[in-house]
Amino acid sequence: MPSPQEILNELKKIKYPGYSRDIVSFGMIKDIEVASAGVTVILTAPAAKPEVIDEIAEEIRRTVAAMPGAPAVRMQIDQAPPPRVAQSLPRKPIPGVKHVIAVASGKGGVGKSTVAVNLTLAMRALGWSVGLMDADVYGPSVAMMVGADGRAGLTSERRILPLERFGVRYISMAMFIGDDTPIIWRGPMITKLESEFLFNVEWGELDCLIIDLPPGTGDAQLTITQRAALDGGVIVTTPQEIALLDVKRGVAMFNEVEVPVLGVIENMSYHLCGKCGHRHEIFAHGGGQRFAKELGVPFLGELPITRELREGGDHAQPIVAAHPEHPVSGAFRSVAANVIAHLTRVERPAG
Ligand SMILES: Nc1ncnc2c1ncn2[C@@H]1O[C@H](COP(=O)(O)OP(=O)(O)O)[C@@H](O)[C@H]1O
Ligand SMILES: [Mg+2]
Known part of the structure; x- marks a missing residue:
């Protein structure tokens, strides 16, 4: 089984779609858990579109599964709660x-x-x-x-x-x-x-x-x-x-x-x-x-x-x-x- 650090190093090779930066430096990897049953990668993607998240998740799965020991990979996507708009959006009265x-x-x-x-x-x-x-x-x-x-x-x-x-x-x-x-x-x-x-x-x-x-x-x-x-x-x-x-x-x-x-x-x-x-x-x-x-x-x-x-x-x-x-x-x-x-x-x- 690879260690979380080894996995993270591999994940640094994955670029965020459309960018030259990798997903790790984008702060998308929240956690990596390695257990005997396999590897769990917890992804956080507050602003990404669902298709982009899917694409990245698929790439992570492929990358980790190709590592020594061919670990089973489980993805967990941690969607940050939507920003509280209450404070930022002014409430508007409707005229009349x-x-x-x-x-x-x-x-x-x-x-x-x-x-x-x-x-x-x-x-x-x-x-x-x-x-x-x-x-x-x-x-x-x-x-x-x-x-x-x-x-x-x-x-x-x-x-x-x-x-x-x-x-x-x-x-x-x-x-x-x-x-x-x-x-x-x-x-x-x-x-x-x-x-x-x-x-x-x-x-x-x-x-x-x-x-x-x-x-x-x-x-x-x-x-x-x-x-x-x-x-x-x-x-x-x-x-x-x-x-x-x-x-x-x-x-x-x-x-x-x-x-x-x-x-x-x-x-x-x-x-x-x-x-x-x-x-x-x-x-x-x-x-x-x-x-x-x-x-x-x-x-x-x-x-x-x-x-x-x-x-x-x-x-x-x-x-x-x-x-x-x-x-x-x-x-x-x-x-x-x-x-x-x-x-x-x-x-x-x-x-
Ligand atoms: N108190 C009621 N008595 C009989 N039929 C009702 C009653 N309230 C709703 N319905 C019927 O139940 C169905 C669903 O109602 P609807 O008002 O469209 O629900 P919602 O907007 O909550 O989805 C409609 O066919 C409606 O006519
Ligand atoms: Mg209705």
């Missing part, structure tokens, strides 16, 4: 927009977009002028849910004009990405697109802009929450225990960028039968409330799972606008009233 909130979830399919759409409409029903931005480039669905699937217009200053449906202004990435566009944009591309997008929309005067974040709590979500001067974040969850763990991640994400958590909404909390109007408890519901309490964040309310809510989304007739008398619409208005109460509390200067 009083409050901005982001709706987040730990994972997809919890009904985040359904909740964002109907919450927006419920705030509208309570007299607020509102806009909704679909920032989920991987699965934009807001446009479909409200039937705002036309192309957005441009002002003479080349600012994007939102579409209007049910008295609410919408903008969605779907309006800019054709159905045939492969969604291969990753990390920096997306965040760049979204942060520009956010400030290039001609919203007019809005009491509140709601942003439907992509599911999850990764880089793209962080950038938006960092870039916009957010008043707060709302986390949508479902009653299952596993989903509740995602709430923790959502809270951690907002904490990281110092955005207050306005609260947690539990979706699909219980089943509301469309025929008999009966309430069926499917999961042991109340988990969202319990969890919010544990994490010290407000609980904004629970929403039933009900067929009409899904159908409303499928047919571009969101229930809060199309059937304001439905009990689900009432549930949304009560959540909206809670959101508004927390928002206006946030706004009030301390002391």
